[in-house]
Amino acid sequence: MVKNIAVIRGDGIGPEIVDQALKVLDKVAELYGHTFNYTDVDMGGCAIDKYGDPLPEHELKKCVESDSVLLGAVGGNKWNDVPGHMRPEKGLLRLRAGMGVYSNNRPAKIWPQLSDASPLKKEIVDKGIDFIIVRELIGGIYFGEHKTEGDVATDVLTYSESEIERIGRIGFETAQKRNKKLCSVEKSNVLDSSRLWKKVMHRLAEEYPEVELSDMLVDNCAMQIVKNPAQFDVIVTENMFGDILSDEASMITGSIGMIPSSSLGATTCGLYEPIHGSAPDIAGMDVANPIGTILSAAMMLRFSFDMPCEADTIENAVSAYLDAGYRTADIMSEGGTLVGCRQCGELIIQNLRKG
Ligand code: IPM
Numbered sequence: 001m002v003k004n005i006a007v008i009r010g011d012g013i014g015p016e017i018v019d020q021a022l023k024v025l026d027k028v029a030e031l032y033g034h035t036f037n038y039t040d041v042d043m044g045g046c047a048i049d050k051y052g053d054p055l056p057e058h059e060l061k062k063c064v065e066s067d068s069v070l071l072g073a074v075g076g077n078k079w080n081d082v083p084g085h086m087r088p089e090k091g092l093l094r095l096r097a098g099m100g101v102y103s104n105n106r107p108a109k110i111w112p113q114l115s116d117a118s119p120l121k122k123e124i125v126d127k128g129i130d131f132i133i134v135r136e137l138i139g140g141i142y143f144g145e146h147k148t149e150g151d152v153a154t155d156v157l158t159y160s161e162s163e164i165e166r167i168g169r170i171g172f173e174t175a176q177k178r179n180k181k182l183c184s185v186e187k188s189n190v191l192d193s194s195r196l197w198k199k200v201m202h203r204l205a206e207e208y209p210e211v212e213l214s215d216m217l218v219d220n221c222a223m224q225i226v227k228n229p230a231q232f233d234v235i236v237t238e239n240m241f242g243d244i245l246s247d248e249a250s251m252i253t254g255s256i257g258m259i260p261s262s263s264l265g266a267t268t269c270g271l272y273e274p275i276h277g278s279a280p281d282i283a284g285m286d287v288a289n290p291i292g293t294i295l296s297a298a299m300m301l302r303f304s305f306d307m308p309c310e311a312d313t314i315e316n317a318v319s320a321y322l323d324a325g326y327r328t329a330d331i332m333s334e335g336g337t338l339v340g341c342r343q344c345g346e347l348i349i350q351n352l353r354k355g
Protein backbone atom coordinates (compact mmCIF):
# COMPACT_ATOMS: atom_id res chain seq x y z
CA MET A 1 0.00 0.00 0.00
CA VAL A 2 1.04 3.58 -0.58
CA LYS A 3 0.31 6.02 2.25
CA ASN A 4 0.99 9.73 2.47
CA ILE A 5 1.97 10.83 5.94
CA ALA A 6 2.19 14.46 7.02
CA VAL A 7 5.11 14.79 9.42
CA ILE A 8 5.29 17.53 12.03
CA ARG A 9 8.60 17.46 13.85
CA GLY A 10 7.78 20.61 15.82
CA ASP A 11 9.98 22.01 18.57
CA GLY A 12 12.33 20.88 21.33
CA ILE A 13 12.87 17.12 21.24
CA GLY A 14 10.23 16.81 18.49
CA PRO A 15 12.67 16.44 15.56
CA GLU A 16 14.84 13.79 17.19
CA ILE A 17 11.97 11.57 18.37
CA VAL A 18 10.12 11.84 15.05
CA ASP A 19 13.26 10.88 13.15
CA GLN A 20 13.41 7.59 15.08
CA ALA A 21 9.75 6.86 14.35
CA LEU A 22 10.29 7.52 10.62
CA LYS A 23 13.26 5.14 10.55
CA VAL A 24 11.04 2.49 12.14
CA LEU A 25 8.26 3.15 9.61
CA ASP A 26 10.75 2.89 6.72
CA LYS A 27 11.93 -0.49 7.93
CA VAL A 28 8.34 -1.71 8.34
CA ALA A 29 7.57 -0.50 4.81
CA GLU A 30 10.54 -2.47 3.53
CA LEU A 31 9.51 -5.63 5.40
CA TYR A 32 5.90 -5.55 4.22
CA GLY A 33 6.29 -3.98 0.78
CA HIS A 34 4.55 -0.68 1.52
CA THR A 35 5.50 2.83 0.48
CA PHE A 36 5.21 5.63 3.02
CA ASN A 37 5.63 9.10 1.56
CA TYR A 38 6.37 11.92 4.00
CA THR A 39 5.39 15.55 3.67
CA ASP A 40 7.00 17.94 6.14
CA VAL A 41 4.67 20.33 7.91
CA ASP A 42 5.76 23.31 10.02
CA MET A 43 3.76 23.82 13.17
CA GLY A 44 4.40 25.35 16.59
CA GLY A 45 7.29 27.61 17.55
CA CYS A 46 9.23 26.80 14.37
CA ALA A 47 6.24 27.98 12.30
CA ILE A 48 5.97 31.16 14.37
CA ASP A 49 9.64 31.87 13.60
CA LYS A 50 9.19 31.11 9.90
CA TYR A 51 5.72 32.48 9.11
CA GLY A 52 4.68 34.46 12.21
CA ASP A 53 1.84 31.94 12.70
CA PRO A 54 1.87 28.61 14.64
CA LEU A 55 -0.12 26.84 11.90
CA PRO A 56 -0.62 28.70 8.62
CA GLU A 57 -3.54 27.55 6.46
CA HIS A 58 -1.23 26.03 3.84
CA GLU A 59 0.40 23.82 6.46
CA LEU A 60 -2.96 22.71 7.89
CA LYS A 61 -4.07 21.89 4.34
CA LYS A 62 -1.18 19.43 3.95
CA CYS A 63 -2.38 17.62 7.08
CA VAL A 64 -6.03 17.47 6.07
CA GLU A 65 -5.05 16.13 2.65
CA SER A 66 -2.75 13.43 4.04
CA ASP A 67 -3.66 9.86 4.96
CA SER A 68 -2.60 10.65 8.54
CA VAL A 69 -0.39 12.95 10.57
CA LEU A 70 2.57 12.04 12.78
CA LEU A 71 3.51 14.72 15.29
CA GLY A 72 6.46 15.07 17.69
CA ALA A 73 5.83 17.95 20.09
CA VAL A 74 5.46 21.72 20.02
CA GLY A 75 6.26 24.63 22.32
CA GLY A 76 9.15 25.97 24.35
CA ASN A 77 10.24 28.80 26.63
CA LYS A 78 11.34 30.86 23.67
CA TRP A 79 7.68 31.52 22.75
CA ASN A 80 6.33 31.94 26.29
CA ASP A 81 5.75 35.65 25.91
CA VAL A 82 3.87 35.64 22.62
CA PRO A 83 0.15 36.49 22.94
CA GLY A 84 -2.20 33.55 23.73
CA HIS A 85 -3.71 33.26 20.25
CA MET A 86 -0.21 33.00 18.76
CA ARG A 87 1.31 30.45 21.11
CA PRO A 88 2.80 27.25 19.61
CA GLU A 89 0.09 25.22 21.42
CA LYS A 90 -2.52 27.20 19.51
CA GLY A 91 -1.17 25.56 16.35
CA LEU A 92 -1.83 22.15 17.85
CA LEU A 93 -5.35 23.08 18.90
CA ARG A 94 -6.05 24.48 15.44
CA LEU A 95 -4.71 21.28 13.90
CA ARG A 96 -6.95 19.07 16.05
CA ALA A 97 -9.99 21.22 15.29
CA GLY A 98 -9.09 21.59 11.60
CA MET A 99 -8.79 17.82 11.24
CA GLY A 100 -11.99 17.33 13.25
CA VAL A 101 -10.33 14.72 15.45
CA TYR A 102 -12.69 14.79 18.42
CA SER A 103 -11.70 11.47 19.94
CA ASN A 104 -8.33 11.11 21.65
CA ASN A 105 -7.31 7.66 22.83
CA ARG A 106 -4.55 7.51 25.49
CA PRO A 107 -3.61 4.08 26.77
CA ALA A 108 -2.26 3.69 30.30
CA LYS A 109 -0.64 0.31 30.29
CA ILE A 110 2.31 -0.83 32.27
CA TRP A 111 4.97 -2.75 30.41
CA PRO A 112 5.92 -5.70 32.64
CA GLN A 113 9.59 -4.87 32.06
CA LEU A 114 9.01 -1.43 33.60
CA SER A 115 7.02 -2.30 36.71
CA ASP A 116 9.92 -1.03 38.84
CA ALA A 117 9.72 2.36 37.16
CA SER A 118 6.21 3.02 38.50
CA PRO A 119 6.14 5.30 41.55
CA LEU A 120 3.27 3.20 42.95
CA LYS A 121 3.75 0.47 45.55
CA LYS A 122 4.49 -2.94 44.11
CA GLU A 123 1.27 -4.48 45.46
CA ILE A 124 -0.79 -1.88 43.56
CA VAL A 125 1.19 -2.30 40.34
CA ASP A 126 0.94 -6.09 40.60
CA LYS A 127 -2.86 -5.90 40.43
CA GLY A 128 -2.37 -4.65 36.85
CA ILE A 129 -2.55 -1.29 35.08
CA ASP A 130 -4.22 -1.46 31.70
CA PHE A 131 -6.82 1.11 30.84
CA ILE A 132 -7.60 3.67 28.17
CA ILE A 133 -8.58 7.28 28.57
CA VAL A 134 -10.92 8.43 25.82
CA ARG A 135 -10.61 12.20 25.90
CA GLU A 136 -12.91 14.61 24.04
CA LEU A 137 -10.45 16.71 22.08
CA ILE A 138 -12.05 19.59 20.22
CA GLY A 139 -14.60 21.06 22.62
CA GLY A 140 -14.95 22.33 26.15
CA ILE A 141 -12.93 25.03 27.81
CA TYR A 142 -10.06 24.71 25.31
CA PHE A 143 -12.28 26.00 22.55
CA GLY A 144 -14.58 28.40 24.43
CA GLU A 145 -14.07 32.14 24.40
CA HIS A 146 -10.88 33.30 26.11
CA LYS A 147 -10.54 36.92 27.09
CA THR A 148 -8.79 39.21 29.53
CA GLU A 149 -10.36 42.54 30.38
CA GLY A 150 -8.44 44.64 32.84
CA ASP A 151 -7.84 42.45 35.87
CA VAL A 152 -10.47 39.85 34.92
CA ALA A 153 -9.77 36.83 32.74
CA THR A 154 -12.46 34.52 31.37
CA ASP A 155 -12.46 31.08 29.72
CA VAL A 156 -15.78 29.59 28.68
CA LEU A 157 -16.65 25.88 28.98
CA THR A 158 -19.43 24.73 26.64
CA TYR A 159 -20.60 21.30 25.51
CA SER A 160 -23.57 20.45 23.34
CA GLU A 161 -25.44 17.13 23.53
CA SER A 162 -24.19 16.14 20.09
CA GLU A 163 -20.56 16.74 21.04
CA ILE A 164 -21.01 14.62 24.15
CA GLU A 165 -22.88 11.92 22.30
CA ARG A 166 -20.22 11.35 19.64
CA ILE A 167 -17.41 10.98 22.16
CA GLY A 168 -19.66 8.93 24.41
CA ARG A 169 -20.22 6.45 21.59
CA ILE A 170 -16.46 6.08 21.15
CA GLY A 171 -16.20 5.39 24.88
CA PHE A 172 -18.86 2.68 24.75
CA GLU A 173 -17.44 1.13 21.58
CA THR A 174 -13.92 1.09 23.04
CA ALA A 175 -15.21 -0.60 26.19
CA GLN A 176 -17.20 -3.08 24.13
CA LYS A 177 -13.99 -4.26 22.47
CA ARG A 178 -12.22 -4.60 25.85
CA ASN A 179 -13.49 -5.60 29.29
CA LYS A 180 -16.85 -3.85 28.87
CA LYS A 181 -16.43 -1.40 31.73
CA LEU A 182 -16.85 2.29 31.03
CA CYS A 183 -16.27 4.97 33.66
CA SER A 184 -17.66 8.38 32.76
CA VAL A 185 -15.72 11.09 34.55
CA GLU A 186 -17.18 14.54 35.20
CA LYS A 187 -17.82 17.18 37.86
CA SER A 188 -21.60 17.01 37.95
CA ASN A 189 -21.75 18.20 41.55
CA VAL A 190 -20.65 21.64 40.30
CA LEU A 191 -20.84 22.06 36.51
CA ASP A 192 -23.88 22.24 34.24
CA SER A 193 -21.81 20.90 31.33
CA SER A 194 -21.02 17.86 33.49
CA ARG A 195 -24.66 17.30 34.38
CA LEU A 196 -25.45 17.28 30.66
CA TRP A 197 -22.49 14.94 30.11
CA LYS A 198 -23.82 12.48 32.68
CA LYS A 199 -27.34 12.59 31.27
CA VAL A 200 -26.13 11.84 27.73
CA MET A 201 -23.88 8.99 28.91
CA HIS A 202 -26.81 7.33 30.69
CA ARG A 203 -29.06 7.73 27.66
CA LEU A 204 -26.37 6.09 25.49
CA ALA A 205 -25.93 3.27 28.01
CA GLU A 206 -29.33 1.91 26.93
CA GLU A 207 -27.88 1.27 23.48
CA TYR A 208 -24.90 -0.63 24.88
CA PRO A 209 -26.47 -3.03 27.39
CA GLU A 210 -23.38 -5.24 27.54
CA VAL A 211 -21.20 -2.35 28.76
CA GLU A 212 -21.29 -1.59 32.46
CA LEU A 213 -21.37 2.21 32.90
CA SER A 214 -20.23 3.91 36.09
CA ASP A 215 -19.93 7.60 36.99
CA MET A 216 -17.06 9.17 38.84
CA LEU A 217 -16.32 12.74 39.86
CA VAL A 218 -13.03 13.92 38.42
CA ASP A 219 -11.42 14.69 41.77
CA ASN A 220 -12.23 11.21 43.02
CA CYS A 221 -10.93 9.76 39.75
CA ALA A 222 -7.59 11.51 40.27
CA MET A 223 -7.40 9.74 43.60
CA GLN A 224 -8.60 6.34 42.36
CA ILE A 225 -5.99 6.29 39.55
CA VAL A 226 -3.22 6.13 42.14
CA LYS A 227 -5.15 4.15 44.75
CA ASN A 228 -6.53 1.35 42.63
CA PRO A 229 -5.81 1.71 38.89
CA ALA A 230 -6.77 -1.93 38.27
CA GLN A 231 -10.44 -0.96 38.62
CA PHE A 232 -10.39 0.91 35.29
CA ASP A 233 -10.96 -0.44 31.80
CA VAL A 234 -12.06 2.61 29.78
CA ILE A 235 -12.48 6.16 31.08
CA VAL A 236 -14.38 8.66 28.97
CA THR A 237 -14.11 12.32 29.83
CA GLU A 238 -14.13 15.88 28.56
CA ASN A 239 -11.16 17.73 27.15
CA MET A 240 -9.47 19.34 30.14
CA PHE A 241 -10.18 16.54 32.62
CA GLY A 242 -8.73 14.12 30.05
CA ASP A 243 -5.63 16.26 29.66
CA ILE A 244 -4.93 16.21 33.39
CA LEU A 245 -5.89 12.60 34.10
CA SER A 246 -3.86 11.27 31.17
CA ASP A 247 -0.67 12.85 32.54
CA GLU A 248 -1.40 11.29 35.90
CA ALA A 249 -2.18 7.91 34.32
CA SER A 250 1.02 7.97 32.29
CA MET A 251 3.15 8.59 35.35
CA ILE A 252 1.94 5.47 37.15
CA THR A 253 3.06 3.38 34.18
CA GLY A 254 6.64 4.59 34.66
CA SER A 255 7.21 7.41 32.21
CA ILE A 256 5.20 9.82 30.13
CA GLY A 257 7.83 9.20 27.44
CA MET A 258 6.36 5.77 26.72
CA ILE A 259 2.76 6.76 25.99
CA PRO A 260 1.41 7.17 22.44
CA SER A 261 -1.96 8.55 21.43
CA SER A 262 -4.34 8.51 18.52
CA SER A 263 -6.90 11.15 17.63
CA LEU A 264 -9.66 10.38 15.17
CA GLY A 265 -12.80 11.98 13.85
CA ALA A 266 -15.23 11.01 11.14
CA THR A 267 -12.60 9.72 8.69
CA THR A 268 -9.58 7.42 8.90
CA CYS A 269 -7.22 10.40 8.65
CA GLY A 270 -5.88 10.53 12.20
CA LEU A 271 -3.42 12.50 14.25
CA TYR A 272 -0.80 10.46 16.10
CA GLU A 273 1.41 11.95 18.78
CA PRO A 274 3.13 11.03 22.03
CA ILE A 275 1.35 12.61 24.99
CA HIS A 276 4.46 14.31 26.37
CA GLY A 277 5.63 17.82 25.58
CA SER A 278 8.64 19.23 23.75
CA ALA A 279 11.04 19.03 26.76
CA PRO A 280 13.20 22.00 25.66
CA ASP A 281 15.61 21.36 28.55
CA ILE A 282 16.86 18.15 26.90
CA ALA A 283 16.33 19.10 23.24
CA GLY A 284 19.16 18.18 20.89
CA MET A 285 20.99 16.20 23.58
CA ASP A 286 20.04 12.78 22.17
CA VAL A 287 18.64 11.62 25.52
CA ALA A 288 14.88 11.79 24.88
CA ASN A 289 12.77 8.62 24.84
CA PRO A 290 11.37 8.16 21.30
CA ILE A 291 9.13 5.21 22.25
CA GLY A 292 5.97 7.31 22.71
CA THR A 293 6.36 8.51 19.13
CA ILE A 294 7.33 5.09 17.77
CA LEU A 295 4.25 3.56 19.40
CA SER A 296 2.15 6.42 17.99
CA ALA A 297 3.35 5.38 14.54
CA ALA A 298 2.24 1.83 15.37
CA MET A 299 -1.20 3.15 16.32
CA MET A 300 -1.35 4.95 12.96
CA LEU A 301 -0.76 1.66 11.17
CA ARG A 302 -3.40 -0.09 13.27
CA PHE A 303 -6.18 2.49 13.38
CA SER A 304 -5.80 4.49 10.17
CA PHE A 305 -4.10 2.16 7.70
CA ASP A 306 -5.65 -1.14 8.76
CA MET A 307 -2.22 -2.74 9.13
CA PRO A 308 -2.53 -4.71 12.39
CA CYS A 309 0.39 -7.08 11.69
CA GLU A 310 2.68 -4.17 10.94
CA ALA A 311 1.58 -2.47 14.17
CA ASP A 312 2.23 -5.70 16.13
CA THR A 313 5.69 -5.85 14.55
CA ILE A 314 6.55 -2.45 16.03
CA GLU A 315 5.06 -3.17 19.45
CA ASN A 316 6.86 -6.53 19.64
CA ALA A 317 10.14 -4.85 18.72
CA VAL A 318 9.68 -2.32 21.55
CA SER A 319 8.98 -5.17 23.93
CA ALA A 320 12.10 -7.08 22.78
CA TYR A 321 14.17 -3.92 23.22
CA LEU A 322 12.90 -3.54 26.80
CA ASP A 323 13.47 -7.26 27.46
CA ALA A 324 17.11 -6.79 26.49
CA GLY A 325 17.41 -4.22 29.29
CA TYR A 326 17.95 -1.07 27.23
CA ARG A 327 16.65 2.10 28.86
CA THR A 328 16.63 5.78 27.99
CA ALA A 329 17.35 8.09 30.94
CA ASP A 330 13.66 8.63 31.86
CA ILE A 331 13.15 4.92 32.67
CA MET A 332 16.68 4.01 33.69
CA SER A 333 16.88 1.75 36.72
CA GLU A 334 19.47 -0.49 38.32
CA GLY A 335 20.85 -3.10 35.97
CA GLY A 336 19.60 -1.39 32.81
CA THR A 337 21.81 -0.33 29.89
CA LEU A 338 21.57 3.40 29.30
CA VAL A 339 21.00 4.40 25.67
CA GLY A 340 20.31 7.65 23.88
CA CYS A 341 17.44 8.60 21.60
CA ARG A 342 19.09 7.57 18.32
CA GLN A 343 20.44 4.33 19.71
CA CYS A 344 17.02 3.47 21.10
CA GLY A 345 15.55 3.90 17.60
CA GLU A 346 18.27 1.76 16.04
CA LEU A 347 17.90 -1.04 18.59
CA ILE A 348 14.15 -1.16 18.06
CA ILE A 349 14.69 -1.37 14.30
CA GLN A 350 17.04 -4.34 14.80
CA ASN A 351 14.18 -6.11 16.59
CA LEU A 352 11.59 -5.59 13.84
CA ARG A 353 10.49 -8.99 12.53
CA LYS A 354 7.80 -9.58 9.95
CA GLY A 355 4.93 -11.41 11.66
C1 IPM B 1 -1.59 17.32 25.49
C2 IPM B 1 -0.94 18.65 25.70
C3 IPM B 1 -1.73 19.72 24.96
C4 IPM B 1 -3.14 19.73 25.52
C5 IPM B 1 -1.11 21.12 24.98
C6 IPM B 1 0.30 21.11 24.46
C7 IPM B 1 -1.96 22.11 24.26
O1 IPM B 1 -0.85 18.92 27.06
O2 IPM B 1 -1.69 16.90 24.32
O3 IPM B 1 -1.99 16.69 26.47
O4 IPM B 1 -3.38 20.37 26.55
O5 IPM B 1 -4.01 19.10 24.93
Ligand code: MG
Residues within 6 Å of the ligand: 243, 244, 247, 275
Ligand atom coordinates in the same frame (compact mmCIF):
# COMPACT_ATOMS: atom_id res chain seq x y z
MG1 MG C 1 -1.44 17.30 28.31
